[in-house]
Amino acid sequence: MNHFPHGWGRPRDDVYGAYNHAYLQPDGSKQHTQSPIVTGTSVIAVKFKDGVVIAADNLASYGSLARFTDVKRLRRFNSRVVLGFGGDVSDMQHLDRLLSTLSIREDYSSTASESDNAARELNARNLHTYLAKVMYKRRSEFNPLWNAILVVGLDGESQPFLATVDLLGTTFSAPTLATGFGAHLAQPILRRAVPDEAAVAEMTREKAVGVVRECMKVLFYRDARSIDKYSMAVVEKEKEVELVEDEQLEQQSWAFAEGIKGYGTQTV
């Protein structure tokens, strides 16, 4: 009798030879293999006093190839919710269709008088909960939707709302959020501007837009899978969603490039 539980239920090594782990991985059941194909990079967002700003660039990459250059990764859901998608673009499209189906069905059941219609509309928190359940269910089926999503807008109390969900169904919320490369490069800048919820109350829309633009520039400088065209949306209390999809990065400075030596075909 083998006294080590590890060996129980396995063919005996002294009779059958060592177990060939190529047949069955020791770490569990056979898994689907997959990876994202056409991908979008970071999405960043920051809360301010009466709303939220979100931005993402317009590039969809195929590996290292800048494949599609006018891909809109921010989606307006309704008058108080905008979604930003990072990761696989076809999965984002799938989610977009899922959400439009949801929106149509919601409208069927909210044909009450116009005045309270807005209160019945799905708010940002509702949508985040919904997406979190979709994403967690898909990961539990070993068939994930390969995205990191930011949900921004207003919650049921018309307060600014910002939260994320990723391909594992992991969710969290913070005054500033950034997916992908942005988590490394933009998040520190955003946190310096808005360290906590108390700072949110002091933040103006203009300053929030300013810091987001600054982050988009940093990301373009340092993220090789980014582009200098981006989309930005602002959701604000008692205002219509403002979504611009063809912003150009302004005031780029590449002067430092002059001083870089040692790459390419320079004659020093």
Next chain:
Amino acid sequence: MTSIGTGYDLSNSVFSPDGRNFQVEYAVKAVENGGTAIGIRCKDGVVLALEKLIHSRLLKKDANKRIATVDRKVGVVSAGLLPDGRHFVSRARDEAAQWRSIYKSPIPTSSLADRMGGYVQAYTLYSSVRPFGVTAIVGGWDSEAELGVDGQVGSGPKVGAGGKREGAKSGGPYLYMIEPSGLYWGYYGAATGKGRQAAKAELEKLNLADGEISLEQGVKEAARIIYVAHEDSKDKEFELEMTWVSSLEGPTKGHHQEVPKALREEAERLAKKSLEPEDEEEEARVEGGDRMEE
């Protein structure tokens, strides 16, 4: 009725020797007892209106809406058996959702009418079912803009292969009426229910085929026509329910919605006024004398 006692009306899908399907005709009778429903196809949209008969004072005012939305830009109003109307709408919504899942775009109003016509007709074919006790008016706006498929992510090339065709025209207002037999036609103006004869007479006066009438005029005419159609059953109370769907530039931005309360009430006020015994007009006639030509 001569058919009674002949036995040819006892089962659905059975013809009488002179080529009639009595069950379908009885269904039409059910429709003829329902509150009047009309649809008007205007230059820049469609108006649907319903004379919603109030059978109890215990019902909340302006609640229990009867005109339903299918997808985002189609409206359905029906006269006849209410539950049958509900089932009709439910099926229409399924068809619209199924269309979207295949084609990734909203169902054209004509295709929806076609599918619903086929569906209603199927209920005249089998002895295990009965025909729909409703005539449904389906009105919608097919987008005039070049729509991307659902989930489309970019705008595609601006010129050249796969680019945009300049000045291409498509979309517009559409109006269909589907009867219990499954028969459906496209209309400029459609009316069904108890007051349909009066309503049709009024609709014909509007010269809808000319395509001149605007959506706002359409709303006012629709309200007036429902009030005219109600004249014969004046003892019963009713509420006017009205919805519309406009072009993308119009007030509903291509969506099927309720007519805003203020506009509806204004239309009702004008409708009531036009029905009042016309003392002033009497005077006006004395003065001008040429008003009758209108």
Next chain:
Amino acid sequence: MASVFSASIPQEAPGYSFNHLSSGTREHAFNPYTDNGGSTLGISGADFTIFAGDTRSTSGYNINTRYAPKLFKIGGEGPSNENARIVLSVVGFAADGNALKERLDTVVKMYKYQHGKPMTVAACAQRLSHILYSKRFFPYYVHAILGGLDEDGKGALYSYDPVGSYEREQCRAAGSASSLIMPFLDNQVNFKNQYVPGSGVGHALEQRVPEPLPRKDVEQLVKDAFTSATERQIEVGDGLQMMTITKDGIEEVYSPLKKD
């Protein structure tokens, strides 16, 4: 032709124009788990139970957020779980933690609707074990601690492994700083390695007998445990969420921890 396209399908690593060293087929298997870091602990007293957890959520070296609660009221009324009497703490993979919390919360709420009385902590504890074990072959990747007051009004605390093995304890620390906090608790709550002075030498030494600690002392222990863990464990910090269950209900307190 196909080979032209399949040659450079993107991998998770940066793409280079030259081949990778390993020539065999590389597969990227999807890993349904991640570790969101953080730590929790629970201590039961004579007539109370205290839970605590830091509020930092991490992915690798990144801080996701400085406020993500790990303590949840179970089986209360409405969205804010009013009048709840049971607390669940979960640490590990946060998405699983949330799913587990929602399942248990639903169960406890349904129990009350169906039986007209609140679920006892002992019953809830066993139910939680069954929920965890029902996913024995695709576990909820969490270390759960559940507690409240038992039927005699004494503090009750149950700790679990990810597949549902559980026991009632005086105290338990879980999560990334559990190896730092648990020995501290052993010593300070259960008086491990504490002996009665002058009771003898060698094996004759008498173990100091553990007794339930007063609430004030326990609260101080909890704070000390977390400030110390924050110093030594990079995944612990930002904020401390504490919940105390007494016969009067659940008190919740938040206090800051170092954010570095």
